[in-house]
């Protein structure tokens with residue numbers, strides 16, 4: 001028998017509550033490592049904590065593509081691990097594998113057909129990147145910018161990104177720069193994050209929304225107005241950005257994390273002034289969901305891998321160690337404790 005640690009959801013924050021680490025409980029169980037035909041035993045290497053998980057903590061997620069986590073059951077999400085024993089020819093021992101529905105467990109017996117193989121070369125040997133820059137958040141950035149951003153080389157555009165120092169935002173801003181925006185301005189929650197945006201990731205400027213007036217900082221750093229807005233946060237930050245957008249501009253509606261602890265539909269309703277500004281200035285603001293572009297994922301991952309391996313895109317990560325700390329890591333990410341992608345390292 002195998003000694004396995006797992007994390008279960010033991011309480012819900014409620015639709016208007018803030019998640020706390022105590023919503024999760026770590027349990028130890030004994031699991032039979034015996035495999036049926038088609039199954040593999042996997043050891044977990046890294047688990048991902050992501051904003052959409054806040055919606056899965058509610059009994060109704062508000063999104064048809066998200067199932068609620070059930071009380072008393074093992075939580076799941078993005079994960080990457082290694083095959084330790086196999087009863088399928090498709091996956092040999094030592095193969096790296098990933099899934100969107102990886103249980104928050106140190107080991108598991110899984111159906112091999114539900115796992116995707118990972119080529120460590122694609123991620124320059126950094127398997128955690130499968131959960132970030134060369135995974136779902138990276139794809140969100142590249143497809144969000146390219147499908148909804150209308151970046152046009154040589155047209156001197158200004159792009160603003162909220163949640164700019166996070167997993168999606170930090171990559172989206174770098175793609176805006178690579179694709180030809182003249183200015184790329186990031187909004188985030190600390191001076192340290194602002195500094196990382198400029199010195200490490202090549203953003204034009206960083207604005208700390210917790211210090212000073214966002215509107216005057218935007219006027220200073222976006223003197224010709226804002227053409228493209230990659231919106232990760234919603235709420236008053238987005239109202240301030242949209243009010244300074246140029247006619248014909250484009251909002252990439254990626255996420256609205258500032259509203260996830262509120263009982264509002266997704267996307268949350270806009271203020272009347274913001275709605276009026278969008279309409280009056282003919283600004284597009286279409287909902288973007290990366291899962292709707294499955295046919296473009298493979299090509300997107302190849303592009304992201306190339307950028308990362310050639311150093312054209314820098315990857316920032318915040319790594320917390322140990323499955324017992326995953327609830328804390330999730331809550332920390334939800335309140336800005338991460339720079340770059342927040343991952344949890346489960347084993348070497």
Ligand SMILES: NC(=O)C1=CN([C@@H]2O[C@H](COP(=O)(O)OP(=O)(O)OC[C@H]3O[C@@H](n4cnc5c(N)ncnc54)[C@H](OP(=O)(O)O)[C@@H]3O)[C@@H](O)[C@H]2O)C=CC1
Nearest residue numbers: 051166167168188189232254255256257258288289290336
């Ligand atoms: N549409 C799609 O297909 C996808 C959408 N998303 C969305 O993209 C967004 C970013 O996700 P991801 O990159 O994984 O997460 P991040 O790595 O950006 O982490 C979340 C960040 O949100 C910021 N934040 C938290 N609360 C607030 C607030 N009240 N106001 C402003 N900022 C806040 C914090 O940074 P700070 O210090 O700056 O406050 C925190 O670090 C989320 O909205 C998510 O739901 C993600 C994946 C796919």
Ligand SMILES: CCCCCC(=O)/C=C/[C@H]1[C@H](O)CC(=O)[C@@H]1CCCCCCC(=O)O
Nearest residue numbers: 052055063065066067100136266289290291
């Ligand atoms: C209502 C909340 C919207 C939050 C926006 C957001 O963060 C969306 C994230 C998804 C994105 O479209 C791609 C993903 O991978 C995220 C969801 C992943 C769903 C997998 C979980 C499947 C399941 O429900 O079991």
